[in-house]
Every structure is written in C-alpha cells, then in structure tokens.
Amino acid sequence: MGNSYAGQLRTTRFEEVLHNSIEASLRSNTVVPRPVFSQLYLESEQPLAHDGRTENDDEDDEDGSESNSPPIPYQMKPPPEGCCTTDGFCQAGRDLRLSSLASDPLDVPPGFMLVGVKSPSLPESLLVCAMDRCFLPDERGHNALLGFSGNCIGCGEKGFRYFTEFSNHINLKLSTQPKKQKHLKYHLHRNNQGVLVKGAPICWRGHGKRWIHVFHWSNWNCKFKNANTLCNLFLYPAGSHANAGPPKKRHKGWSPESSANSLTESTLKTPPSSSALSTLSVSAPQPQVQVILSLLTVFICLPLINTGHGPLPQLTGNVNEVLVSSLLQSCYLSSQTLPRVYQHYGPSPIQPLSTEMQILLTVYYLVQLGPDQVPLIEDLEQIFMRSWRESHLSEIRQYQQPQTPHFSLPPQSQQPLTPSQLPWLAQLAASSCGEGVVVLEEKIGSLAQGLQQTFSRLMEGRLENTNYVVIIFTAPGQETQSCVVVTGKHQCRALAESMYSPNEGLKEINHQLSTGVAQELIHYCNSLGQGASAFLHPSPLSSSQESAEERSLKTTYKYSIEWRKVRPIQLAVARKLLSHVCAIADSSTQNLDLGSFDRVSFLILVPPSEVTFQQTVLHLWSSGVLQELGSLDQECLSQREAERYVVKMDQNAQARIDSLIQEAQSNSSTLYILVHDHAHWDINSSSNSDSALVDQLLNSREVRDAPNILILHVTSFPFALQTQYTRISPYNEIHWPSAFSNDVDLYHEKTRYFGVSELLESTRSGSNLPLLRYDSSFESMASALEERFPKLHSAVIRTTVLIQHYCVALMAASSKISSSHNLHKHTSVETLEIVQSLLTAAQQCPAHHGHMVLLRIPSLALAAWAHRRLSRVRRQLGLDESFEIIVGNPNQALSIGQSFTDQIKTWLKIQDADWVPQTYLELESLPCILILSGAEPLGESLPRSLKYCDLRVISCSYLQRTTLEQELGLAAYLVRAESRPPHNPGPGSDLLESDAEKLSSTDNEEEEGQENAPVIQNHPLSQTNSQPYTQTLPQHQSLSQVQIPHPKPQPLPNTQSRRQHSKSTSSGSLSPRASSPHLSCSWARGVSRPPSVLLSRALYDIITASDSSGLPRCTSFLPHMSVAWASSFRPLLSKMMTCTEQSLYYRQWTVPRSYHMDSKNRTEGRSDNFHTRRLLLSGPPQVGKTGAYLHFLGILSRMLIRLMEVDIYDEEDINYKGVLYHPPNASWPNPDIVRTMPFDYTIHDPKYDDISSVYNAGYKPSAEGNHVRQEDVYLRRRTSRIKLSKYAAYNTYHHCEQCHQYLGFNPRYQMYESTLHAFTFTHLLLGEEIQLYFIIPKSKEHYFSFSQSGGQLESMRLPLTSDWSPDCIKSPIFTPTTGRHEHGLFNLYHAMDGASHLHILVVKEYEMAVYKKYWPNHIMLVLPTVFNGAGIGAAHFLIKELSYHNLELERSRRLEGGGPAGDVWPFIILADDSCVMWNAVDLDARNGPVEHAVSLKHILQHMEACPDLAHYGLCGIRKWSSRGLTGQGEPFSRGHLHDFLLLNVDRSQNVQYDQNRFTCHDVDFTLRLHSAGLLICRFNSFSVMKKQIAIGGYRTFIIKTKTTDVPTSVGPSQYICAPDSKHLFLATPAQLLLEKYLQHTSQKLFPLSTKNYTHPVLSVDCYLNLGPEVTVCFVSSRPHSVNISTTGLLFSGLLLCFADSFVTPVFLKKCYRWCIFSIPLPSVCLAVGATLCVISADRSSLRQTVGRLELEEEWRFRLSDEFQTANAKEDRPLFFLTGKHI
Secondary structure (H helix, E strand, O other), rough: OEEOOOOOOOHHHHHHHHEEEEEEOOOOOOOEEHHHHHHHHOOOOOOOOOOOOOOOOOOOOOOOOOOOOOOOOOOOOOOOOOOOOOOOOOOOOOOOOOHHOOOOOOOOOOEEEEEEEEEOOOOOOOOEEEEEEEOOOOOOOOOOOOOOEEEEEEOOOOOOOHHHHHHHOOOOOOOOOOOHHHHHEEEEEEOOOHHHHHHHEOOOOOHHHOOOOOOOOOOOOOOOOOOOOOOOOOOOOOOOOOOOOOOOOOOOOOOOHHHHOOOOOOHOOOOOOHHHHHHHHOOOOEEEEEEEOOOOHHHHOOOOOEEOOOOOEEEEEEEHHHHEEOHHHHHHHOOOOOHHHOOOOOOOOOOOOOHHHHHHHHHHHHHHHHHHOEEEHHHHHHHHHHHHHOHHHHHHHHHHHOOOOOOOOOOOOEEOOOOOOHHHHHHHHHHOOOOOOOEOOOOOOHHHHHHHHHHHHHHOOHHHOOOEEEEEOOOOOOOOOEEEEOOOHHHHHHHHHOOOOHHHHHHHHHHHHHOOOHHHHHHHHHHEEEHHHHHHHOOOOOOHHHHHHHHOOOOOOOEEEEOOOOOHHHHHHHHHOOOOOOOOHHOOOOOOOOHOEEEEEEEEEEOOOOOHHHHHHHHHHHHHHHHHOOOOOOOOOOOHHHHHHEEOOOHHHHHHHHHHHHHHHHHOEEEEEEEEOOOOOOEEEOOOOOOOOOHHHOHHHHHHHOOEEEEEEOOOOOHHHHHOOOOOOOEEEOOOOOEEOOOOEHHHOOOEEEEEHHHHHHHHHOOOOOOEEEEEHHHHHHHHHHOOOOOOHHHHHHHHHHHHHHHHHHHHHOOOOOOOOHHHHHOOOHHHHHHHHHHHHHHOOOOOOOOEEEEEEEOOOHHEEEHHHHEEEEHHOOOOOOOOOOOEOOOOOOOHHHHHHHHHHHHHOOOOOOOOOOOHHEEEOOOOEEEEEEOOOOOOOOOOOOEEEEEOOOOOOOOOOOHHHHHHHHOOOEEEEOOOOOOOOOOOOOOOOOOOOOOOOOOOEEEEOOOOOOOOOOOOOOOOOOOOOOOOOOOOOOOOOOOOOOOOOOOOOOOOOOOOOOOOOOOOOOOOOOOOOOOOHHHHHHOOOOEEEOOOOOHHHHHHEOOOOEEEHHHOOOOOEEEEEEEOOOOOOOOOOHHHHHHHHHHHHHOOOOOEEOOOOOOOOOOOOOOOEHHHHOOOOOOHHHHHHHHHHHHHHHHHHHHOOOEEEOOOOOOOOOOOOOOEEEOOOOHHHHHHHHOEEOOOOOHHHHOOOOOOOOOOOOOOOOOOOOOHHHHHHOEEEEOOOOOOOOOOOOOOOOOOOOOOOOOOOOOOOEEEEEEEEEEOOOOOOEEEEEEEEEEHHEEEEEEEOOOOOEEEEEEEEOOOOOEEEOOEEEEEEOOOOOOOOEEEOOOOOOOOEEEEEOOOHHHHHHHHHHHOEEEEEEEHHHHHHOOOOHHHHHHHHHHHHHHHHHHHHHHHHOOOOOEOOOOEEOOOOEEEEEHHHEOOOOOOOOOEEHHHHHHHHHOOOOHHHHEEEEEEEEOOOOOOOOOOOEEEEOOOOOOEEEOOOOOOOOOOOOOOOOOHHHHHHHHHHOOOOOOOEEEEEEEEEOOOOOOOOOOOOOEEEEOOOOOOOHHHHHEEEEOOOOOOOOEEOOOHHHHHHHHHHHHHHOOOHOOOOOOOOOEEEEOOOOOOOOOEEEOOOOOOOOOOOOOOOOOOEEEOOOOOEEEEEEEEHHHHHHHOOOOOOOOHHEEEEEEEEEEOOOHHHHHHHHHHHHHHHOOEEEEEEEEEOOOHHOOOOEEEEEEEEE
16 A cells, blocks of 8 residues: 555444444344444444464464475484484584583584574473574564575584484484474574573564564565566565465575565565566465456556455566555554553453454545545554554553552453454445445455456456455455455556655656657647747847846845844754763763863765755854864955865765864864764665765764764754664754744744744635645646556656646746737646746846745756756746746756846845855845755755745655655745744644644754845845945854845944855844835745745645644654654654654654664664764754854854863962072972071961961061951952863863773773771870771772781881882872862872872761762772861861871881881872862073973972971972962972971871861961971972862851751851850851851950051960951960060960960960060050950860969959850850950
8 A cells, every 4th residue: 555645534424324234234143243333433442352363373383384284204214323312412422402502612604593403302402503594584584595504513514405414413303304494493692691592483484573564665666677667566474374485395486596585675676577476475386366468558557456464376477567565464464463561461352453354444444535545554554553442442441550460351242353244344335435445255266366356357447436456365264365456547656656765766757758758748738828939029028138237226125234143042052962962971971071172173964965065164154163163264265164174975975084083083182073964864774775875984983982073963854863773862862942932932032933834824724825735727737647648657747737837827927928818728826826926026126136936846857857948938938037947956056147146246246256156045036946856855945035835746755754844844934023924823733843842843954044034145245335345254243134224224333244144053034124115026025924835735635634633644654764663553643742752752663674774773682772972953944953053063162172271269479578598490498498497477378368367577467458258258269261281180070091090990990899998096185096997999909008817907008218219109198078079189190190199088978978989999088977077177187197197007017027117208298179280480481480380290209309308397389370479489488388288297296287177277287387396398389270169178168057957147146155045056066156256256356456467366376267357476385386576566365275284374474474574564465455265165174274374363254254156065065255354
C-alpha cells in the first residue's frame, strides 16, 4: 500500500446497516464472532483471542523446514575404527562441550562464528563449533545460504561441507536425517569477563518477533529493465508460513550470490530480472501465476500486488507489467508483535489481532476510501491499534495498574473470528461500495488461482470500476492467506510513484524527458491557446525602456538603515548553547576541559548549494564573529577571508576537515567547533554509500575522540537524528523557545513567527482568502492529462501543465494579444492572479519594486525546461525588462541578467563594478520568478518580497514529516507583532514546527530569522543623501535592514556598515515603510504579509486534516525516509507535547534503517552510545538559528578568555616605607643584617586596612580616616583581571591530560582508592589527647611510614636537610580550607612544574566526604569533631603542633635507623587555598625591575636553598600588586607575614597559634613570634597572587540565633549581654562573638584611644582587633621577650585576655613605669579615665584574675560592668569585666 492520504473511519448509515446484518446473519451460530464495528467505535472491554500461530511458537521445533511429512529414518555411518565415540567429544578425542571450552582461547577463522550444537545425548550441554556465517541466518531469520561449511573447534579439522559429515565427526549419534536447522541452536559469544556463553537462539525461521522493523518503503526499491515501466519489489518476511531464507531447493533464478535478493535492503536496489521474481517462492514447490503478456496494453496502468498473509505465488511471464509490494505485509506483521510491556508477565490473555481480523479490517478500510483517495499505511496501523486496544481494554488497564498477585482477569467468553466466517463478512462489507472493492474467495484453491482470476478479469475489462481486489484463501487445517491487488488507475499511479526514492524519482523523470516520452504531452499543452503567439506585439513595455538610473530618480521609497543588535531570542538561544557546553565541562565524565582552551576556532558545514554557501559566508562576515575571535583584522574588507570558515559538503570537504583534525591535534589549547548546518541532510551511512560525507567526516574516530572538537548540529527537522541509536544525548538538545505565550511577547522583540501552523490556521478562519490553498482548475486539468498519459510520471505532467498555465497567464495579462480574453479558459484564476500581481507591482511602483514568485520544481531537467519555456514566452511578449526568471540550481551560482543586476546596485548604491548578487536575499524587491530546483531545499533563505510560493508540482511522494515541513518551510516568515498577519492564530491553534514550546521545534540553518522587513543586505547601503557608507563594522552591530522611512525621518548613525545580511544575525529586520501612505508600491504594502502557498489537492487534504489528537495529520507520518517505526503499537503525538517530549517520543519509537549513519551506533552492553561533545540546536525554518549560533561562537570565545583570566587582588602595601639594608641583587637574607633591621610592627597587608593598627614608635599615621566596616572590605577590594600563566594553581574544574595522574587517574590504582588512618598525640595546652585522621590515597602512601605489624600510621616521612633534588620539594605543604571543595586551588601540578611534593588538605570532619569526592588523590588531614565550628586559628594550631610532633617522631626513627637526629628537615609551608600564581622580580630588565611569572617550585627551591634558613623562625613572600615593589627595593624585610608562610616548627616550638581565634590570628602569631626573639623575614623579590573567591573560606561568618537556622540581622551590641539576664542567645562560637563585638564597639569601650595614635591600648600577650580607630600596643609577659619601647607613651586602656601565670601584679606595675622612669607612681602612665578590659573563660576565673593581679587597687569596678557573650550556658560563653582607672 502506498503512503498517501486516506480518510478517517467515520460512522455512516451503511455501517449501521452492515453491523446489524452481520449480527443477524450470525445469530444462529454457536460461535459468535465479535462485531467489527464494536471494535472500532464502541467502548467494549471484551478481548479478542487469536487462534493462529504467533511469535511465541516454539523455536525448538524438530524441523526448520515447512514440510509436515514424518521424519525420515536415518542410520548413522559407523565411525572409523579407533576413533573416539564419547558424547561431547569429536572423533579425534577432543572435548567440544561449552562448559569445558568456556575460558579457552579459540581460533575462529575470519568469516566464521561460534555456534552451539544441541546433542540429543547431552540435553544439558551444548557443543561448540565454528561455522561460516554465510550459511547462518541473520537476526531476522533471513539470508542463510543453502548448505554447510564448518570447522571442528576441538581437533581443528576444517572444510566440512556437509552437515551430515560434520555430525558424524562430533558424535551427535542421530536417529533422523541431520539438519543444521534442527541442531545448530544458539549463537555463542564472550561476556565482559571473556567467558564463552550461550547467546541468542539462531533464527532459522522468520517468526513475528524477528521481522524487519520497516514501515516505510520509499528508499527500498529496484527498477526493472523496462524503461517505460517501474516494478518495485519489496519482500519482507511473509508470515508464519513464509520462510525467510532462500528456497529449500535450488531452482532457476536463484543463486547463492543473490540469496538476499528477496529480503534484504541492499539487494533491493539491484535491477532484478523476471527470474528474480521467482525468489518470491518461499517454499517448494510453489504454484505459479502467469502474467498475461498484453496486460499493460489493456489495463494501461501497472496493477500493484500488496502481499498480505502467506507466501506470494511465483510470478512468471511478463512480470515487468506488475508491481509487488510487501508494505501491507509488514503492517500485518508489526501489528501482530505485542508491545514489550505485555510480554514480561508470562502467559497473558492479551493476544495480537488475528489474521482474519486484520484482513476484515483492511476490507472495511478500503471500502470507506473515496474514489480519488489513496490508501495510507499509517491509517491502517492506527485502525489495527485502536481495534486491539478496544478489544483488550480491561486487560490493558490491568497491566497499567500496579500488579497484584491476588487475582487475575477471567478468560473472556467470546470467540475469535473464524476462517470460515471471514469470506462471507468480507463480501458483505465490500458489497456496500458496488464495484469499488471486490473480494475473491469463492472457488479459488490458492492465492495463485485468485491472482490468475484477477488478471483474467482485468483483460476482460470486468474490473474497470474496481480500485481494489482482495483475494482471500481459507482451507480447513491451513492458515488464512490473502493479498490485495490495486487496480484503480489513480491509486496505482500514486502508489507506484511513492515507491520511488526521491533520487530515483528524479532519475525516472530525466529518463522520460531524455527519451522523448514527454513530447506528446508538451505538444498537446502547447496546442492550448494555439495561435496566440501570432497576435503578440513584440514592442517592449514602456517601462522596460527606462534605464536603471532613470528609475532611481523616480524613487519615492528610499532605503535607510536601522541598526539592530542580536535579537533577544537569539541571544537567549546562544546563552542556552553556552550553558549546555558548560554543563558538559562541569560533568563528572570530564569530556570537555574548558579551562585548557584559550581560543575558539570553527568550521561551518553546509549542504552543497552555492547559494547556501554564499548566504552563510555573508551571515558570518557581517556578524562580527571573525573580528571578535581575532580571525580577521578589523579593517579587512574582503569577504574571501570568511570563506575559509564555511565548507560545502562536497568532495572537497574531505581535505578541509582533515586539515582541521590535524590542526586540532597540534593545537590542544584551541577549542574547535564543527557547526553542521542543515543537519538533516545527508545522514546516510558511509558503509552503504560512498557519498555519505557527513558520516565519513563527522562520525570518524578522529573527530569523535578529539578532546578539543565539539560538534553542533543545527536543523529545523531533527527527527532523523532522534532515534533509538542516536549519537546525541537528550540532555544536549537545545530547542528554540516560543517567543509568545498567551499573546505576550516574552522577549520584547516585536516580531511574530509565521510558520506552518499559522498557515493551517488561515485555512480555518474563513474571514479572508486563506494563505494556504489549492487550485481546483489546475487539479482538474492535471487529472485529465494523467488519465490521457498514464505512462508519464505525474511530476512531468503537473510541471508541464503548470508552466503552460503561466505562459498563457503571461499572454493574457500582458495585453499584447487581442484575443486574450479567450485565453483565460486555458489557465487558472490562481495562476492569472499571480502573474498579474507580478507584472503590475513593478509597473505601478515608481521605483519598480516588485515581488518574487517561487516555483518549486524538484527535477533539474524540468526546471531547466520550464526556464526555457517561460523565457521564450517572456521574450515574445517583450517583457524581458519587466521581471527576471531565475533557475535556482543548487549546483550553480546565482545568475541574473545584467540589467537587473544594475537595478539592484542602483537601489543599494553599490559602486563595485564587479558586484553580482550571490544569494536570494539580495534579490529583495526585484520582480522575478524563481524556479527552485533540487530534490529538497538545501537551506536557501528567501527575501521578504516573496509573495507566492507555488508548490503545486509537489506530489504525494513527499509523505514524510521532514519532507513536507521542509517544503512548507519555504514560506516561513517573521512579521511585526504589532501588525499581526491575517489569520494570526490564537493561543489554542494547532502547532507544528513553528511553536517551539509545542510539537515540532524544528530548526534550520538555512533560514536565519527573517525580520519584519525586507532586508537588503550584505552591501554598503546609502543614506538618503546618497552618500556611500564608510566601510566599517561597529562591534556587536547586527545586520542592516532595508526599510522605507517613516513620515518623520530618523537620523542614521554616523558609523555605518559594510554590506550585511538581514536574515541571520539581525535582531529584527525592518519592513519598508512609506514616507507617506503611497499605495502605489505593492511591495511596501505587502511586506508584512506572509506569502501565499499553493499546494496540490492531495497534499492540501493531508496537511489540513487532523488526527485524533487534534494535530495535523502529517505529524503522524514517518519522520524521515531514513528511519522506521519501532512498533505499530506506538501512541500518536500529543498536542500538548513540548519539544523535549517530542524528542523523547521519536527516540523511543523510531529506529534508523540500515543506510542511516546511526544504524551501527548501538554497542554491546550499553543502552546508549552518546557522543558527549555533540549538541543539537533545533528551531523552526527562517527563525534565526544562524544568527544564534554565530553569536554563541562569540560569547563562547569571550567565556574562554574569561576562564583563562582570574580576578587577582591588586592592592598596594599600605603604610609602607622601605629602607635599604641588603644589596638589591642579594639572593638570600643575611641573618646578621636581619637582626639589625627593626621589626616593622605596622601591618601593610591591604586586607587589614580596617583593623586596629599596632603601635610603632617610628610610624606616624596619616590624617586620612577612610576606614570602613570589615563586612564591606570584601566587596570593595580592588582586583585586576590577569591571564593565567602556565604555572597557575587550579580548582576542580581543571582536568587537562597532564593532570590526570595527579588528580587520581593513575592506571596502577583505582580511582578513589584510599585508606583512613588515625593519628593520636598529646598536647599540654589542650590537656587531652588529640586524635586526627589522615585519608591517604594508595598512590601517596610512600610519603608515610607504617608499622610492620599492623600497618598503623607512625609518622609522615621528612627529608634530611642535606637532601636535595631538582624535581622535589622538601617542605610539606598544608592548606587549611573550608567550603571550597570545588573552588579551592588545590591542583598544584602546573604550579610545581611537575615536581614531586607533599600536599595535605586540612579539612573539617563534616566536609571530609565532599573533599574526598572532588580530590580523590589528595592527602586529607581531618580535624577533630570539636573543631567543626572553629576558625582558622585552630587549623593552624593543629598543623603546627602535629608537625612538631611528627618532627620528633622522625628524629626518633632516624636515630633507630642509625642516622643523625638533628638533620631532619624542620620546615613546613602554610598556604592559603586562594593562592593562584607566583612571580619573581627580574632586576636585569632594561627598564628597571620587572616581575614575571615563575613556578612555585622555583620559589620554594630557592627559599629552601637559603644557606642560613635554619636561623629563621618564619619566612614568607609579599602579596602581588600591579604597582610593583613599594619603597626603595629592599629585597628582604622584617615584619608581618600572611597567606603563604615557610614555618620552622623546630625553632617556633614554644610559640603556638591561638586555637580559639577566628580573625587576625596571623597578626597575633607574628607579634608573639617576634617577641620570642625569632627572626622573621619576607622575601620581597617573590610575590603571590591571590584569586578572589566569593565562595567559602574561613572569613565566612554566619551569625544566627538559637531559635532558627536562618541568618538573622543581629547588631554588634547584641553580641554580648549581662550575666544571668534574659537575652536572645546566638548559635555562634563565643570567641567569634567577642572578636566581632570588640571590632565594632571598642571606640565606646576605649574612648580615649579613638583616633589617638599616641594613646594606644596596652594589650598583654595577645593582639585583638579593636577596630580601625583604636591603636593597640602589644607587649609580651614572657621572660626575656622582646618588646617595643614605650618611653613617654601614655596608655588609654589595658586589655588582659586570658591572662596566664606570667602576668603578675609586678609585671603590670613594671609596664606602667615604662612610660616615665623618673616618676615611680604607676598612675601617671595611664591617662585619666583609662579603661580596663579583663577577659576570662568563666565568671570564676574572671574574679580570680582580678584578685590575683590586684586590679582593684588601680581600677574601679561596678556590678554593671560585667558582661558575657550572648551564648547559652551549654555553649560556654566568655566573660569580661571593664573598669575605670582610679
């Protein structure tokens, strides 16, 4: 059956009468069949049983043949004497059992495969043998050659040519004749463990579940040798009696080489002879049917036989005069294959439709077809589906509900339709339509007799009024057989032509034209209106005598430019594309490392159309993308440069893509984007076609495996790429969004898309002439000529009629013929209107603007003939200068006459003498007829002046969804939203590809969003003052658009563009607008109106019909000719489906055919085989996809540049005044000189510019006081964007190939393979044992020592001081971190330049799992649980104490090993998790010191190599600033150090970090370290760059209440409260509350110190931030400590924080007397009104401190001066007491 439109089943009076007749006639029978109409229309829940063999027949039948004869007695030949006869062994004594050979390596020759042999003596085991795969059937049960060829796997003997001989050799010991179909049972294959296991059964017969899943036939055909006829042979498996393999006996016409001729797709393309038809015989012997020699002469058309149930008899004789199709048979088979969901539950009452019911439903369907309707296989499938669902409604509902084991549905009482009832019911149904459908069932003994009768009736003329003959054969004990012979002339022609593939159809047309078959038709059409040419007046029209310059002087409609950026919706799509690329990079599969790319390159692949190529080049050149990517100089004027980035997919594309692959392999830092535009074109497999360039190039291993090549498919019709075997992940699909929702413009671009669904809506409104219509006059003439010339292809007839109509219409409309009124009857009203509009538009417009008329003629030969014919008539009528006639040949460049070229150049003010239009878009407003040829449109965009789209030649052979929508997409349009087009659909209109949120989301590169206006582009246009444009292209400007100015002229921008394209990148093209309401320019009036579309009547009926879901009927068609439906039991598309849901629908219900490039994409053991670096962009035709993906390339390039750059804190040291002590070129500091350098108490780090300054006698603060709160510092700190060097540290998103092993991709170890080790030590300050945990990857265990007995962690190995290696860092690196598992810069591979180093991440316990997940190959030090809420001070405290404890352990281990104890390396590195790059100062630069990037390895090895490094307690480097070194260039300084520290844990043993601190812990530690007498040195020749990371970190503090976890706004005054008071308690550590309180309120606590540098607050043994307005003077109470000289200093307050035993009353009095030595009284050292603040852990210790230090003698305390932090008792608040100096 063909693929054409057929009417839906509908209730009629006939059906009611027939229904009643059936029931009445069968009332007396004991077996009552279920009425057919109740299945089709009523809500019955009765099941329909099936009494025939189904797909579940036993596959282990004793015989693979179809013979029912008894088995032949067989006597085995006795084995040779001395041979082995043991079961399971061959005669050579070798074991053949599968259980024994499962793990053995077996030698299988090429072309052979392992199969399992079933031995009757070993039923529980299989024997292994190797067999030539040519003699085995495929998975469908087809294509097995007769005979046998096998080898013995045991002994290796080869060359067994007979299965009898082989069965003797392997000791099968059979009692019946050996047959390979009986004993060769299973395929064998190796599983993932390499073990040989039993696979799928060998399919010797084509049961239902092994039939080919093919529902469409348009590419599966072969052409007979007879040039005047066509016989397409499609033979799929033929039902339960049909043998899928070759004939059982060899006969004439069959050979092993042509064994697949009857069933395979590949051989269907070979021309069979008449003998090839004998392969229809599927069992021997077969009856033969003689095709009468003169059948074609009598019948004229080729009758078509649709094979149904049972084997088709062998046709002999003149078989070229009969067409054979098995499409109906495939429909039957697919409808008998139950959905998988109903096969999982074992025995089920649900059965497929019976053979009899299928035949009866087919008869009913044919009866209801109109005389001009052609049967459509999709209709029949839906009828079968509906009938089956209704007959099993109850059972289906049961399976749709949760399965319950308690009950099952009882079997139904009704019986199935029996074979004896079928003929009578079929006759009764056919009787209602007269002779339209004839059922042959009486007195025929086989299908062969039925066919012979049919041929005889045809010869006798008895079937002249019959369209279909249904032959039914039933016999007791045999299965029902049937076939359908199509005898209607219209139906035969339509079905025969639909069996052509598009290319073969064009070949047939070319053949008919070249052989002169069509000449009679042409002469006949020319006779219509004969003699008209004699009355032609050759004088040209007056308008044609005007020059182009004269025309331009009369122009009242002037072109102007209105600039537009990329349309908002295009920008949204581009960002969507970028988001998907980032999602690929962010996924755990690590398929794309965006961080490793520093630039973007691309190649756009377009179909082999010269117009499409030039169109894409102009879009690209005018978009500014090449300038943005740095590929073109900004001043480059030649578009030739852009051609390097666009490739036509012809034979020259191979070299271009090979060059790109080589370039990608050599430039790993460049990301290459392959844009496959018009991606639904050429999806053939390279294994089936040498011209399948897309498969050869884009699916090659080189492209697939290249880590820096990303493929973007762009199409309007993605259906063919959305199959079960697709390479594109559904998560990588980007669908064009809907611009409107409930009439609301979501993107505010003031345009509305007008596509197929809007065209359909115009047919329903009824208020105006619909934009989509058919021409009844044309159809009548075409039908008449089709009957007159039955041997001609309908496209030849329709084209000839169409061109004749245009020629006659030109004569009638030109007024050159006196009898023109008589010509009207030889053309149609529609054609005459088109021609009159074409001629009058240019004549009436002063500027001679006109319209374009598109004639779609797929055949190149017909298009060329049409061009010649129209041109001749135009010349004879003298209209050569009135309009142009253009042939759109995809293989040729655009060619138009010179006069029309000059006219366009005049309109556009183009000065280039050599310029010619190269795209259809440049033909804007040119009156012309464009004859667009080619099998399908290849992405050509059409101008806005297109007014008529004539598709009347397109016939019913274009019945796939892609093909239909592609043709209709030529008329797609973007109109202004405010000037809504006629028949604009409401929110509830049916949606096709035009609505991206609904059904079809299609997208095509071909047409870039046409805007509301004609777009004259791609060339410098002129302003209204006729001055030419300057040749510059502003950045981010879109294409220029042509418009006629408003009554109020708008000024044009000074900067104007080169010629630019409107459709692709412009955000909204403008419609021409008249400076006054000039109605004379038809082009200006109609530019906002979409074009009218004329279709053939058959296509119109198909497109305008709706299915049961309310969608257009064509949406249920096969989506593409290269795919097939996976099952007939598929649902229809839903009207409410989104684009994503539609994609999932096709991914579930379609499979690629064997010649589809994705057909081999299903791999063993995987349900998908997606290419992770492959994206699909889909959107409606002409909507702007090219502009979207071009903009995507630009923003992707900007993003990569952004990824290669980081925000670095760029702050100059504050309050710094350097003094030169060392020579500027000194490499290392001299300890003696460093001791002489005064310690710089002033804090220079800019991040601390808002904390309390440390008093320094030699420092005078500036008068400026621009301090801000600490919370605001992070937001206002200055940063600079710096490109990453090759020595940068990276976060988890970086995973280049060099880093794989570093990050855990070591082939020796499995990823995430690590062990957890506990480590315990005791510390006096904590008063208890500290238990830490190390997570140590297997690859890092060599850095640690373990006990030999239990493998317990003993220590971390440390090198000796004398050790040195150029590729090793001696100091362990500790990085405390929190909240930055993704963004922390822990990848030091590049920073270390590949050097070996020990890096330990210090994490909190609750973050252990997430850090381990992101950094599986890093060593983790997990802090104890009690430190989960601690600050950075606790982390540094534990790191330092652990390191010193480990140092002692290592020294002990060295002593035990006989080595020196004191030579162990004592240094560790404390690094911040935001250190990204490091720099060194080059003093030898010509222009002074210059910083350059160096590796961290270089800096550490330099510092570790310092000769006197052991003298220093702490070393560090400065923070980078773009201003370079501050001061006089002193290479070393002595002061505060931050962020990156080299700590001597041995010398600093007695100075600990304060484990309670949250802020300023490094300032506090440095002051105490200096007071202990240790040297501190900063290497100023090195600097560290810190990246701004907005996430996580130890400075992220959350203040929240106990009652809620949500952060609340709590002021600093609420951080404390009076003891024992009712207060809002906070769920924040007490130490943090205290520090934050002192930071924000100390100006009230110490008012005398506010902005008074000379009256600091004396702080003993600790530094606390008291806010930027208060100065702190730090002193240490430790004996022999180094303190600042405070001579003459007057203190405004005293701060005692956790005063220990070293703080005594004597020490305090001593501190007081430091001020003025001549006065013994302490009171003179403290200012009057000075404030005391004593801080303790609890109230008891607070009172004890006051008493022990005798503070009441000097200070006055009040009861109200005691406070605590706002913590609950269980949270252990801190207490402090304030007092005034007496």
